[in-house]
Amino acid sequence: MAPNLDGYFKQVDELKGHFIERLREAVAIPSVSAEADRRPDVIRMGHWLVEQLHKLGAETELREPGKQPGTDLDLPPIVLGRYGRDKSKRTILVYGHYDVQPAFKSDGWDTEPFELTVQPDGRLCGRGSTDDKGPVLGWLNAIEAHQKAGIDFPVNLLMCFEGMEENGSEGLDEVVIEEGKKYFADADAVCISDNYWLGTERPCLTYGLRGVNYYSLEISGPGADLHSGVFGGLTHEPMTDLVRVLGSLVEPDGTILVKGIAEQVAPVTADEEGLYEGIAFTMETLHQSLGSKTTIFEDKKKTLMARWRMPSLSLHGVEGAFSAPGAKTVIPAKVIGKFSIRTVPNMEIEKTNQLVYKHVEEAFKKLNSKNTMKVYAQHCGNWWVASPKHWNFEAAAKATERVWGVRPDFTREGGSIPITITFQEATGKNVLLLPMGSSTDGAHSINEKLDTKNYIEGIKLLGAYLHYVAEEEMV
Amino acid sequence: MAPNLDGYFKQVDELKGHFIERLREAVAIPSVSAEADRRPDVIRMGHWLVEQLHKLGAETELREPGKQPGTDLDLPPIVLGRYGRDKSKRTILVYGHYDVQPAFKSDGWDTEPFELTVQPDGRLCGRGSTDDKGPVLGWLNAIEAHQKAGIDFPVNLLMCFEGMEENGSEGLDEVVIEEGKKYFADADAVCISDNYWLGTERPCLTYGLRGVNYYSLEISGPGADLHSGVFGGLTHEPMTDLVRVLGSLVEPDGTILVKGIAEQVAPVTADEEGLYEGIAFTMETLHQSLGSKTTIFEDKKKTLMARWRMPSLSLHGVEGAFSAPGAKTVIPAKVIGKFSIRTVPNMEIEKTNQLVYKHVEEAFKKLNSKNTMKVYAQHCGNWWVASPKHWNFEAAAKATERVWGVRPDFTREGGSIPITITFQEATGKNVLLLPMGSSTDGAHSINEKLDTKNYIEGIKLLGAYLHYVAEEEMV
Numbered sequence: 022m023a024p025n026l027d028g029y030f031k032q033v034d035e036l037k038g039h040f041i042e043r044l045r046e047a048v049a050i051p052s053v054s055a056e057a058d059r060r061p062d063v064i065r066m067g068h069w070l071v072e073q074l075h076k077l078g079a080e081t082e083l084r085e086p087g088k089q090p091g092t093d094l095d096l097p098p099i100v101l102g103r104y105g106r107d108k109s110k111r112t113i114l115v116y117g118h119y120d121v122q123p124a125f126k127s128d129g130w131d132t133e134p135f136e137l138t139v140q141p142d143g144r145l146c147g148r149g150s151t152d153d154k155g156p157v158l159g160w161l162n163a164i165e166a167h168q169k170a171g172i173d174f175p176v177n178l179l180m181c182f183e184g185m186e187e188n189g190s191e192g193l194d195e196v197v198i199e200e201g202k203k204y205f206a207d208a209d210a211v212c213i214s215d216n217y218w219l220g221t222e223r224p225c226l227t228y229g230l231r232g233v234n235y236y237s238l239e240i241s242g243p244g245a246d247l248h249s250g251v252f253g254g255l256t257h258e259p260m261t262d263l264v265r266v267l268g269s270l271v272e273p274d275g276t277i278l279v280k281g282i283a284e285q286v287a288p289v290t291a292d293e294e295g296l297y298e299g300i301a302f303t304m305e306t307l308h309q310s311l312g313s314k315t316t317i318f319e320d321k322k323k324t325l326m327a328r329w330r331m332p333s334l335s336l337h338g339v340e341g342a343f344s345a346p347g348a349k350t351v352i353p354a355k356v357i358g359k360f361s362i363r364t365v366p367n368m369e370i371e372k373t374n375q376l377v378y379k380h381v382e383e384a385f386k387k388l389n390s391k392n393t394m395k396v397y398a399q400h401c402g403n404w405w406v407a408s409p410k411h412w413n414f415e416a417a418a419k420a421t422e423r424v425w426g427v428r429p430d431f432t433r434e435g436g437s438i439p440i441t442i443t444f445q446e447a448t449g450k451n452v453l454l455l456p457m458g459s460s461t462d463g464a465h466s467i468n469e470k471l472d473t474k475n476y477i478e479g480i481k482l483l484g485a486y487l488h489y490v491a492e493e494e495m496v
Numbered sequence: 497m498a499p500n501l502d503g504y505f506k507q508v509d510e511l512k513g514h515f516i517e518r519l520r521e522a523v524a525i526p527s528v529s530a531e532a533d534r535r536p537d538v539i540r541m542g543h544w545l546v547e548q549l550h551k552l553g554a555e556t557e558l559r560e561p562g563k564q565p566g567t568d569l570d571l572p573p574i575v576l577g578r579y580g581r582d583k584s585k586r587t588i589l590v591y592g593h594y595d596v597q598p599a600f601k602s603d604g605w606d607t608e609p610f611e612l613t614v615q616p617d618g619r620l621c622g623r624g625s626t627d628d629k630g631p632v633l634g635w636l637n638a639i640e641a642h643q644k645a646g647i648d649f650p651v652n653l654l655m656c657f658e659g660m661e662e663n664g665s666e667g668l669d670e671v672v673i674e675e676g677k678k679y680f681a682d683a684d685a686v687c688i689s690d691n692y693w694l695g696t697e698r699p700c701l702t703y704g705l706r707g708v709n710y711y712s713l714e715i716s717g718p719g720a721d722l723h724s725g726v727f728g729g730l731t732h733e734p735m736t737d738l739v740r741v742l743g744s745l746v747e748p749d750g751t752i753l754v755k756g757i758a759e760q761v762a763p764v765t766a767d768e769e770g771l772y773e774g775i776a777f778t779m780e781t782l783h784q785s786l787g788s789k790t791t792i793f794e795d796k797k798k799t800l801m802a803r804w805r806m807p808s809l810s811l812h813g814v815e816g817a818f819s820a821p822g823a824k825t826v827i828p829a830k831v832i833g834k835f836s837i838r839t840v841p842n843m844e845i846e847k848t849n850q851l852v853y854k855h856v857e858e859a860f861k862k863l864n865s866k867n868t869m870k871v872y873a874q875h876c877g878n879w880w881v882a883s884p885k886h887w888n889f890e891a892a893a894k895a896t897e898r899v900w901g902v903r904p905d906f907t908r909e910g911g912s913i914p915i916t917i918t919f920q921e922a923t924g925k926n927v928l929l930l931p932m933g934s935s936t937d938g939a940h941s942i943n944e945k946l947d948t949k950n951y952i953e954g955i956k957l958l959g960a961y962l963h964y965v966a967e968e969e970m971v
């Protein structure tokens with residue numbers, strides 16, 4: 022039976038100004054995790070969140086992972102929260118992060134990045150508005166609206182809010198794994214609100230992410246950088262070798278040339294074939310977000326498949342070579358090519374690494390160079406795919422339809438959110454990605470925003486989801 | 497008839513301490529032309545030099561080329577000097593530079609870079625000691641030793657000392673061309689002391705330099721840098737195209753793959769074949785200076801030919817891609833590959849450019865990429881070869897044998913000294929490169945030094961050269 026949510030929705034609308042003020046307070050704390058100077062602000066933001074939770078009657082515990090490796094900086098606390106201990110209710114674990122990307126007005130912002138500005142068109146501009154302070158506060162706002170409307174909260178809510186997401190999530194994995202069967206023991210399902218709609222019109226639920234294996238390919242020869250006038254033509258040059266090996270990895274049309282990668286990719290099922298056409302996504306919008314028409318494919322289906330379920334290999338750059346503007350006649354002594362492979366089912370991390378190493382070694386060997394080559398993975402994160410038919414997703418779909426009046430798209434993403442897999446493995450439960458913002462929010466860019474509509478309807482959505490997930494038949 | 501130089505040599509030895517003091521004064525003025533803050537010191541150095549010249553009875557004129565383009569910085573003066581106006585004597589034009597490379601103790605210097613330190617082994621350590629304050633003062637010291645010994649100065653000496661050599665020689669070309677038939681009108685030959693012996697034992701005279709054509713190869717696609725998770729696999733990536741095109745330019749063994757380059761290279765003459773074996777140069781020393789055994793050739797002759805008389809193509813780096821340590825999952829939107837070709841007789845600059853453009857365009861076209869490619873020469877400087885049999889060289893060879901007791905090697909160099917050609921073209925006279933320092937002086941490195949022996953014998957050499965060149969039969 023569809024839950025009665027009218028009272029809750031009405032209350033959210035009435036608290037709109039209050040909720041925007043809460044977001045303003047949060048944005049005003051410049052909790053930039055990647056800047057050493059801002060670390061005290063990140064920690065202050067964690068304590069602000071604890072205070073807010075206490076005011077709402079939630080219990081909290083802090084996990085403090087100590088110093089950031091290689092620095093004297095304290096890691097900000099991982100805030101664990103619990104609201105409700107009713108054994109007759111389901112328990113839902115939610116995750117978000119309270120740190121933000123760096124932002125300076127001088128980067129080109131139209132407004133002060135750490136002053137939330139309500140624009141005439143409804144945009145709530147400010148660093149962290151959409152990534153991820155808006156969604157984190159969404160859960161708190163949902164609690165408050167229930168309290169003020171006098172409506173029973175439908176679930177026990179477990180919360181895990183971290184302050185290092187934009188800087189490698191240092192310490193989080195360990196805590197999540199550690200608490201999987203402790204603090205999170207009674208979780209029935211997991212919900213993460215830290216991604217975005219595919220476009221700007223239709224909401225979505227996300228059930229898959231690509232993984233990423235990131236490689237360094239070092240080629241070294243001379244003991245120090247050389248002058249190309251003096252040494253050009255008489256020594257093997259690491260850059261010459263490097264571009265050859267990098268060029269052997271991938272075709273200009275994106276085809277990966279490392280043998281054995283394609284064979285690992287799960288075949289497209291008949292079921293899946295029909296999945297793409299209905300998705301709210303157009304090549305025009307893609308061209309707009311690319312800022313060019315340099316897409317490899319002309320059609321939506323192949324493009325979405327390329328993003329969601331096919332591996333890709335990108336060359337990111339070269340460390341150690343001349344990289345400034347102008348002209349420098351250097352022969353770099355040691356160059357490190359950086360490339361990564363986005364991975365998909367059923368690719369295996371270790372197998373993929375071995376295939377890459379083998380390919381690179383063979384390609385280098387063919388060069389007959391006297392230079393020295395080394396290749397290694399800098400970091401690897403697995404792909405993730407959940408079942409979109411799980412009752413957790415079904416509940417979220419119903420809530421979305423109730424709030425937005427439209428069935429959400431079921432989407433995957435090309436990027437990685439490594440903590441998703443950690444939550445899945447630590448709790449053994451289904452994980453749902455339930456976005457609040459839209460594709461144009463500019464999470465890591467200047468003029469980051471969250472539309473007022475997405476914020477307020479998003480608060481309704483998170484609350485509605487908890488009602489539906491409390492009732493949804495577990496299948 | 498060999499000139500009687502004993503009195504002069506004796507006087508130089510007697511003034512040794514005084515000459516070292518003069519070098520100490522010069523080194524103490526940190527005339528770093530590439531640092532805006534040091535510009536007043538560069539200008540001060542120019543005026544110090546004028547003062548020294550006046551004390552020796554030389555006339556001077558300053559050429560002040562105005563502001564450095566794109567900055568508010570005054571260009572340091574080009575110091576023109578003349579010592580002697582005896583129409584019965586030959587006139588020799590010499591060039592040097594009084595600016596130096598940047599240097600900070602913290603770069604790893606054992607001593608303060610702007611305090612000349614006399615080491616127990618005779619090294620005169622300090623920035624500019626060998627490049628090029630030692631040689632510049634060499635001319636002044638030669639004048640002084642003649643005066644103090646009461647020996648008639650054998651030639652009229654024209655001097656051209658600039659203060660921007662380490663920063664692009666801004667304004668110099670124009671002045672040299674302008675003065676070719678004016679201030680320099682009576683020059684009979686030109687001598688530049690701003691390079692080094694091939695090794696550490698045997699002096700050399702240099703009669704050839706390679707040229708350099710420096711290229712930028714831009715490939716652009718997306719409007720801005722992209723996240724490889726979101727866009728990897730669905731767009732053409734500029735880096736993928738760039739490494740392919742760069743990889744098509746040159747083999748790992750140094751073979752240039754641009755069609756038409758090899759055909760422009762002057763054939764090796766029978767005369768030349770015998771030239772290399774006698775040169776004081778060993779593969780061992782080369783391996784030491786390389787810091788590795790990654791030479792393409794195993795033998796001296798091929799190696800020297802590769803440096804002196806064969807073109808080479810080096811890949812210097814990539815602008816616009818990820819170049820820092822660590823991992824960044826970026827798809828760079830616009831990347832600029834930098835490469836250059838060292839040119840030799842009889843390559844033509846414009847023809848070479850056209851061959852490179854054609855090659856790059858064809859290589860890019862083969863990729864079938866939707867990205868956009870642009871290639872252009874950033875700067876081009878011609879190769880230079882003088883006749884080592886010219887009386888100017890013959891005089892220098894005799895002077896070298898007299899001072900060092902050994903016939904000098906006749907060498908070419910792999911690098912470029914563009915002003916050499918300008919002097920040759922502006923005056924129409926033979927240009928000789930007559931080095932004072934040796935290959936281990938570390939001109940642009942930390943702990944730059946000039947051996948006391950090279951400084952003092954070098955002063956003798958410059959003076960002796962003037963005596964021989966005054967008498968040498970003009971053939």
Ligand SMILES: [Zn+2]
Pocket residue numbers: 118152153186215
């Ligand atoms: Zn986020």
Ligand SMILES: [Zn+2]
Pocket residue numbers: 122152187464465
């Ligand atoms: Zn983020």
Ligand SMILES: [Zn+2]
Pocket residue numbers: 593627628661690
């Ligand atoms: Zn120099």
Ligand SMILES: [Zn+2]
Pocket residue numbers: 597627662939940
């Ligand atoms: Zn120099």
